[in-house]
Amino acid sequence: MTTTTTTTTITATMPKAPPHPLRAEAVRGFPPLAGIAVMVAVGVMMIATARTWQGDWAETAGRMHDGLLMALPIAAAAGCWHGGRERRRRTEELWGTAVRPPLTRLLASAVPVALWMAVGYLLVLASANVATWPYAQGDHPHLILVPGDTAALMAAVLLGHVVGRIVPSLLAAPLLGVAGYAGLALLGRNGVQPLDPASFTLNGSWPVWWQPLAMAAWTLGLALALTLAYAARRRATALLPLAAALTGATLLVQGGDATWQPDPLLRRQVCDTSTTPAICVNARYGDVLPQVTTALSGITGRLRGVEGLPVRWADRENGPRADEAQLPSLTPVGWSLVRGRLVRPDRYAFEAAYALSDRGQCERQSERVMFATDAVMSYLLAPNPFRGEFDAIEAKGNAAARAHLRANLAARAKLAGMDEERRRVWLSAYFAARAVCDDEGVPSL
Template sequence: MSLLTDRRAPAAPAPRPLRAEVLRGFAPGAGSAVLLTLGVLLAGSAARWQGGWAETAAQTHVTGLIAGPLAAAAGCWQGGRERRRRTEELWGTVVRSPLARLLAAALPVALWTAAGYLAAAGLAMLATWPYAQGDRPHPGLLPGDTVAVAAAALLGHVVGRVVPTRLAAPLLAIAGYVGLGVLSASTSGSARHLDPAFPITDTDVPVWWQPLSMAVWTAGLAFAAVLAYAARRRVTALLPLAAAVAAGAVLTQTGDGLWHETPLARRQVCDTSTTPAVCVNARYAGMLPQLTDALSGVTGRLEGVRNLPVRWEERGHESHDAEAQLPGLTPLGWSVVRGRLTDPEQFAWEATAALQRRPDCLHPTERMSLADDAVAGYLAPSPARKTFDDIDARGDAADRAGLRKRLAARAALAAMGEEERRDWLSAYFATAGTCDVRGVPAL
């Protein structure tokens, strides 16, 4: 009996403040706020990136312009918590070192805000996956961006400890947003390459070590500030500061060499079953059947016609004699949304204009204008053309006379026999690229 009564209760486990901060309190809410904010911003601009892997990567990268300042503000608010609670003196009596106490409060916010950014980027990729038309995911920038968000939270925590005002958090967010915005808007100067949210195009791919250098640059500054504020030997802050300076020097000295063009941007995928053939950038290879179908009315009417360009190509250069410029699919959100053409008729009309390839003639002759209009109306009838005709029909005498001539020219081309029309179109396309259609029979 005495043994039972003398048995002592087991000792309570030692408190784990870091675990408590991670699982409860402000940190999970800060991460949720980052996720919700970025989710709303990405959803609002979904038409511009959903369906293209490169566009998705560029858009999630540039949201660092919001995620970084938001994480810094969250860290700053957490850093001023003890001052608001008036428990600074109480915390000064505990056994743990000032550095351990700071990290126990700061790391959870840094981890949760970084996780919020990473979750938003992951959800954006999931939203793109059903609509992607080629290419592959571009996660190369995520490590550097995620570390930059966590580093912003750590820096913000130190500011919250140092600046004794409740306005520190919103003011820090505003300052961070303005500072990153100025760097992002800069088109020259090496300092812009230190911007974690440096804007990129949808064909830019970082060299393999760029995210690593960016992570060292941002994390080095954050840990230098933490050690300078809370370490017993503040000289230790020189080590992460030196690493940050070295990484920053590499980023600024390399400059535009940090990026290269994705190989797929230089590749074309073609459907040669039609004349002209239809070629599209390999990043959107999945759209090729859709484009061919949209142009089927044009290519069907051109069957047997000579002197045509060999193909339509989606390129960013001037078309050569053997090719015509395919109407642009990018930037997404205009002619293409979520992997679908928004207006196939308009696309066919623009492709027909590219076949005509008229230079900027200062004084086009009436014969040239009538021939161009008749060909465009025959190959790619467009609702917009009827709208312009209705406007001219309600115009003055000159407008109505011009409309009558255009309608007569269109009717003459449509009334030709198939062989006659093929010969006429062959003669017409022989003059494409010039300002002279004298070799084309009159309509």
């Protein structure tokens, strides 16, 4: 009984192990606030531009990467402010007497800020992808840029932290943030653009698998080299991360076009062949095809049985082929396509009908051909919601304008009043002549 009581008393009076310095720094004070700051900055930017990316995986990834333009300077400024903490508290001499070496003290202070910056950015990234998922119309999430972006944020914190310890000024942090914006702008304009961690343009391409790793080696290697050169007892250890940084930079600069690969979805079409012409959209937006088919159903219904038509509407990166008509583009997201839905099917149909009867590649058209084209457009879109305002303008114009309007109205009425067989023959002749720019072959009305 006595032994048990003694053991319990000794155990109860033993002191608890002190918390790890990293844990103490990470759960309170400035680091969480820094993470919240970058999360708010990038999050507000994403919310403000949600119309232009929500529903498109590629645009979501690209817009999140664009967020580095504001996140990197914030990270550098936050690291710089935290690095000058001991100077502001006037505790530098006290820390100089600590048992832990300078490098350990620096990392214990800087790493929590870097981790919180990464966490804040990744939370916004995850939220943006969750917001895109219900409206996605094809494609898949693009996360290939995440390793390089996260490494760049953490590197910016380390670089800023070292600057904050070296520069004895309260203005060092805001000035470093401003310098960060200017530096990113300069990197994006000259021959060292591949070294800019915030530089990226979709243009139908994605980086190869090793590009983000090389970017991470370049940014983190440079930051670690500077940190070791400043705080390590053996400064020669800075040569190893410096070598990694130079290797990554060399790969990025000399890689050139080899660091990018075309998006295979942009080169593939998804088609509905049940209509004439067939309707083909870019594979990135394959799930929008039923909406496009519905929007164009009035046109394709009126063209049933007509010959001489283009084989299909197509949305190709380099424009339609000789036997195709240009499908109105679904990009940039936020115009025709918003959160996976066509916002103006009537306008989309108008643009598709115009592309179908467009003779812009031919020489100047005669007035007779223009009357015929106007009549075809009006028939395909009947009722035409966009022609009325132009007619109203001509009706209020001079005598020539009013005469032109009367001729147009007469041509429209004649085409609309034909029986189905005769109109089908007339439209077949019209589109056959259109295909070869034969003005003489266009039948009169």
